[in-house]
Amino acid sequence: MTDQRKTDYDALADRLTGDSPLEAAAVQLGSDAAASGRAFLLREYGGDAAIRQAIRRGRPRVGDSTPGESATVRGRIADVEYRAFMELVTELGKPQSELIREAVHLLLEHHNKLAS
Amino acid sequence: MAPKWVGSSGRHGIPRADQIHAILNATFEAELEGEAQEGRIMLFIGPAHEQTDRELEILVNDFPATGKEAVVFHAMTLGPKFKRFREDYQP
Numbered sequence: 001m002t003d004q005r006k007t008d009y010d011a012l013a014d015r016l017t018g019d020s021p022l023e024a025a026a027v028q029l030g031s032d033a034a035a036s037g038r039a040f041l042l043r044e045y046g047g048d049a050a051i052r053q054a055i056r057r058g059r060p061r062v063g064d065s066t067p068g069e070s071a072t073v074r075g076r077i078a079d080v081e082y083r084a085f086m087e088l089v090t091e092l093g094k095p096q097s098e099l100i101r102e103a104v105h106l107l108l109e110h111h112n113k114l115a116s
Numbered sequence: 117m118a119p120k121w122v123g124s125s126g127r128h129g130i131p132r133a134d135q136i137h138a139i140l141n142a143t144f145e146a147e148l149e150g151e152a153q154e155g156r157i158m159l160f161i162g163p164a165h166e167q168t169d170r171e172l173e174i175l176v177n178d179f180p181a182t183g184k185e186a187v188v189f190h191a192m193t194l195g196p197k198f199k200r201f202r203e204d205y206q207p
Contacts, residue, residue: 007153009189013124016151016175017190017197023149027205030143037142037160044119044186054118055133072167
């Protein structure tokens with residue numbers, strides 16, 4: 001039997017993020033919002049350990065299967081290089097993160113910094 | 117148990133870990149009036165991870181006190197609609 005009450009989440013997401021006006025029945029700000037978000041996740045996952053595990057699973061380490069977050073590097077680049085980089089992303093059809101890892105690997109190879 | 121992530125939550129390519137981080141570290145949370153077919157619709161706004169100021173908007177269908185798993189159905193970088201919505205409710 002078809003569940004008449006089944007929610008169409010694609011349509012709901014479209015509606016709520018579209019032009020329709022929204023009202024709040026209740027609002028939490030700042031630390032109260034964080035406490036509420038945490039309470040929600042604790043209710044869903046059952047404990048802090050399960051939440052941490054879900055975060056680790058959702059952000060797997062790059063290059064090996066050891067649990068925990070991978071190291072992150074950040075840096076700003078010139079607009080002209082950014083445009084060229086984004087062209088490359090489109091041309092190669094690879095994610096930015098994969099190309100950045102490739103670039104760092106090539107740089108380290110160039111400077112003989114990779115363990116043999 | 118864990119929340120259920122449906123396909124629409126992945127439309128904007130936000131990693132699930134970032135979505136969880138944004139909920140866990142939310143700076144704004146609202147229950148949206150009259151939008152749920154069942155349960156309640158919650159909006160969370162929070163940072164994607166610790167190394168960024170980039171905020172995410174997350175929409176969840178929550179079913180408190182029913183034992184039914186919540187459904188995460190929207191996640192993207194905070195856009196103008198929910199930015200304005202938050203401003204409307206800031207003191």
